[in-house]
Amino acid sequence: MGTERWLALGSLLALAGLLEGRLVGEEEAGFGECDKFFYAGTPPAGLATDSHVKICQRAEGAERFATLYSTRDRIPVYSAFRAPRPAPCGAEQRWLVEPQLDDPHSNLEEVINEAEAITSVNSLGSKQALNTDYLNSDYQRGQLYPFSLSSDLQMATFTLTNSAPMTQSFQERWYMNLNSLMDRALTPQCGSGEDLYILTGTVPSDFRVKDKVAVPEFVWLAACCAVPGGGWAMGFVKHTRNSDIIEDVMVKDLQKLLPFNPQLFQNNCGETEQDTEKMKKILEVVNQVQDEERMVQSQESSSPLSSTRSKRSALLPPEASEGSSSFLGKLMGFIATPFIKLFQLVYYLVVAILKNIVYLLWCVTKQVINGIESCLYRLGSATISYFIAIGEELVSIPWKVLKVMVRVIRAILRILCCLLKAICRVLSIPVRVLVDVATFPMYTMGAIPIVCKDIAVGLGGTVSLLFDTAFGTLGGLFQVVFSVFKRIGYQVALENSGEL
Numbered sequence: 300m301g302t303e304r305w306l307a308l309g310s311l312l313a314l315a316g317l318l319e320g321r322l323v324g325e326e327e328a329g330f331g332e333c334d335k336f337f338y339a340g341t342p343p344a345g346l347a348t349d350s351h352v353k354i355c356q357r358a359e360g361a362e363r364f365a366t367l368y369s370t371r372d373r374i375p376v377y378s379a380f381r382a383p384r385p386a387p388c389g390a391e392q393r394w395l396v397e398p399q400l401d402d403p404h405s406n407l408e409e410v411i412n413e414a415e416a417i418t419s420v421n422s423l424g425s426k427q428a429l430n431t432d433y434l435n436s437d438y439q440r441g442q443l444y445p446f447s448l449s450s451d452l453q454m455a456t457f458t459l460t461n462s463a464p465m466t467q468s469f470q471e472r473w474y475m476n477l478n479s480l481m482d483r484a485l486t487p488q489c490g491s492g493e494d495l496y497i498l499t500g501t502v503p504s505d506f507r508v509k510d511k512v513a514v515p516e517f518v519w520l521a522a523c524c525a526v527p528g529g530g531w532a533m534g535f536v537k538h539t540r541n542s543d544i545i546e547d548v549m550v551k552d553l554q555k556l557l558p559f560n561p562q563l564f565q566n567n568c569g570e571t572e573q574d575t576e577k578m579k580k581i582l583e584v585v586n587q588v589q590d591e592e593r594m595v596q597s598q599e600s601s602s603p604l605s606s607t608r609s610k611r612s613a614l615l616p617p618e619a620s621e622g623s624s625s626f627l628g629k630l631m632g633f634i635a636t637p638f639i640k641l642f643q644l645v646y647y648l649v650v651a652i653l654k655n656i657v658y659l660l661w662c663v664t665k666q667v668i669n670g671i672e673s674c675l676y677r678l679g680s681a682t683i684s685y686f687i688a689i690g691e692e693l694v695s696i697p698w699k700v701l702k703v704m705v706r707v708i709r710a711i712l713r714i715l716c717c718l719l720k721a722i723c724r725v726l727s728i729p730v731r732v733l734v735d736v737a738t739f740p741m742y743t744m745g746a747i748p749i750v751c752k753d754i755a756v757g758l759g760g761t762v763s764l765l766f767d768t769a770f771g772t773l774g775g776l777f778q779v780v781f782s783v784f785k786r787i788g789y790q791v792a793l794e795n796s797g798e799l
Contacts (some may be wrong), residue, residue, distance in 0.1 A: 366460050
């Protein structure tokens with residue numbers, strides 16, 4: 300249990316170090332210290348997915364540029380940089396890898412040479428492309444942020460997270476387009492270039508080099524000039540088909556061509572205050588660049604080994620120049636490649652065996668330590684539980700004694716109450732008898748008027764009944780006599796009328 304806690308704590312510390320380093324989690328809003336390479340310090344919105352990793356590209360302790368890298372396609376989604384400057388001459392090419400991309404627990408905070416990373420980075424190549432992915436293929440490592448536009452003496456642009464598969468001809472024309480646009484159109488129309496923000500990106504196709512590294516369907520560039528009162532924004536698209544030339548588009552139209560329809564610049568680079576005159580001048584230069592590219596394509600079709608091709612090769616990094624090396628160099632490379640791969644295979648096997656042995660020893664040691672810690676933990680828990688139970692019982696004794704005393708007092712009080720009630724009932728019997736005897740004369744005297752009243756009412760009722768009987772009888776007799784005489788008189792009257 301203790302070892303697992305320490306491992307969990309170590310993981311949290313490593314994660315904290317990772318967040319403070321160059322790799323930035325998707326849940327964060329930006330790229331940390333590399334937010335300065337974006338307009339208004341805000342990266343493009345709407346491109347964050349589970350397979351996209353934010354990288355703040357650093358070298359010699361300084362931030363060089365920012366990259367959003369796709370671990371699924373193993374090519375960059377975009378790279379962001381500022382103010383292109385001429386590249387230094389005579390720099391030595393060394394292709395670099397990101398240690399923390401494959402090994403989150405690595406303590407390496409900057410890009411390192413792939414040869415050095417093999418011995419110090421676990422699972423190298425599990426989430427990023429390696430040099431071996433480009434060997435014996437028709438594709439080269441094409442930089443999104445080209446070395447020719449960087450003033451970086453440390454060659455931080457030669458990291459594989461800044462590269463995508465490109466054919467040599469496409470790579471030459473892409474670098475030529477970027478240098479021409481920067482030198483002749485974008486930088487001159489944005490002051491000294493200090494307020495110029497550049498995004499270069501890719502859109503992956505379904506085809507992959509060695510079933511690992513996605514080949515771009517097209518590459519794109521978005522530029523934002525943030526000069527107050529004279530800013531502008533432009534977009535460019537170049538398909539990987541050899542016959543296509545670079546196309547100029549508005550930033551809104553470029554966003555519709557990209558997956559997830561993102562917003563590349565906050566508020567579209569202040570579109571309400573953009574300088575249309577500068578944009579027209581940029582489009583004039585773009586037309587010239589397009590005409591030059593068409594001319595170069597026509598010259599290539601007629602004379603592939605022309606001087607124009609040699610002139611464009613000067614814009615490429617050292618890797619592209621190596622592509623035109625002598626036949627002897629290619630032959631030596633072809634002969635040496637199997638031996639190099641065999642050495643790499645033996646080296647990987649030895650390293651893997653040593654890693655497995657160390658891992659096995661670590662697992663056995665971990666199990667022994669876990670067993671000892673588990674026994675000690677259980678023993679300590681049982682001892683603590685025993686003392687806690689004893690303490691609880693000792694603490695509960697006074698409370699239980701108090702509860703017993705309270706119950707005894709309550710029982711005594713109930714007995715006293717019952718005795719008092721019995722005494723009161725016994726004493727209440729003679730008192731009631733005396734009260735009834737004392738109140739009998741009073742009740743008797745009070746009843747005499749009521750009795751007299753009842754007698755008077757009875758006599759009055761009797762007399763009244765007699766009078767009613769007498770008067771009723773006389774009235775009935777009178778009515779009988781009257782009716783008899785009335786009938787007799789009526790008959791007499793009839794008889795007299797007959798005689799007449």
